[in-house]
Amino acid sequence: MTNLFGHVGRRFFTFLQDLSSLYYLFRETLAQTAVVLSDGKKRRQARLLEQVDEVGTQSLPLILAVSALLGIALTVLVSFQLKEFGALSYIPGFVAVAIFREMGPLITAVIISGRVGAAFTARIGTMKVSEEILALETMAINPVRFLVVQRFIGLLLALPALTVLANFTAVFGGFLFGSTRLGIRAETYVRETLDVISFTDVYSGMVKAVVYSVVIVMVGCYRGLIVEGGAEDVGRSTMVAVVSSTLTIIVFDTVMTAAFYG
DSSP: OHHHHHHHHHHHHHHHHHHHHHHHHHHHHHHHHHHHHHOHHHHHHHTHHHHHHHHTGGGHHHHHHHHHHHHHHHHHHHHHHHGGGTOGGGHHHHHHHHIIIIIHHHHHHHHHIIIIIHHHHHHHHHHHHTTHHHHHHHTTOOHIIIIIHHHHHHHHHHHHHHHHHHHHHHHHHHHHHHHHTSOOOHHHHHHHHHHHOOHHHHHHHHHHHHHHHHHHHHHHHHHHHTOOSSHHHHHHHHHHHHHHHHHHHHHHHHHHHHHHHO
16 A cells, blocks of 8 residues: 555656646747747748648648548438437538537547657657757757757647648538438538537637647657657657647647537
């Protein structure tokens, strides 16, 4: 029992230490982001468009495929219930609300967390164990500006755009299934969708995407910066980064959904 309490206490203090370190990393990232954006030379050196392409464009096929399948799956599930009541015309509204308010931003963030967040941790962690970060500090180059800022800005631009595309792709997937398999007329589907979707639904998704971007970058880069040891520790930190960012995204999603619609 003593060992159990000791283990819980150590994990709790480690959690508080991680929170404090993430706060200082986020504050330093904001400061260095302001420096980069205000200086044209540093902005060009950061290669922001390349970062947007890496985290956004290269993730697009996966996001679109998953979103289309998600829209179809939601339509099938909702139609299974509403068909018994002869209320198939309500399907577009149900599907659109579920996607724009919840499923679209959440699924997109989870996919990006697993694909991009893990890559951030692995790359920075590899640089840490090979002492490349120490070399940057020796040359008086700020590691946060050199390694974190470009990823921070890139994901802030890419994830909201991916979320918008994912939302519309999922709705379009539901539209295709509803119009071809359920016999819902195309104009009826479009009208019901537009009648239900509000500005708050779109706006809340964008706010969620921005928050998820910060979570993914901060957790992924932080886990890479604190790697100690060798390749095994890089793999362990990558796993912890994906699990931690996914859990944090779900927690923030619950809080923001309750704030917007509670």
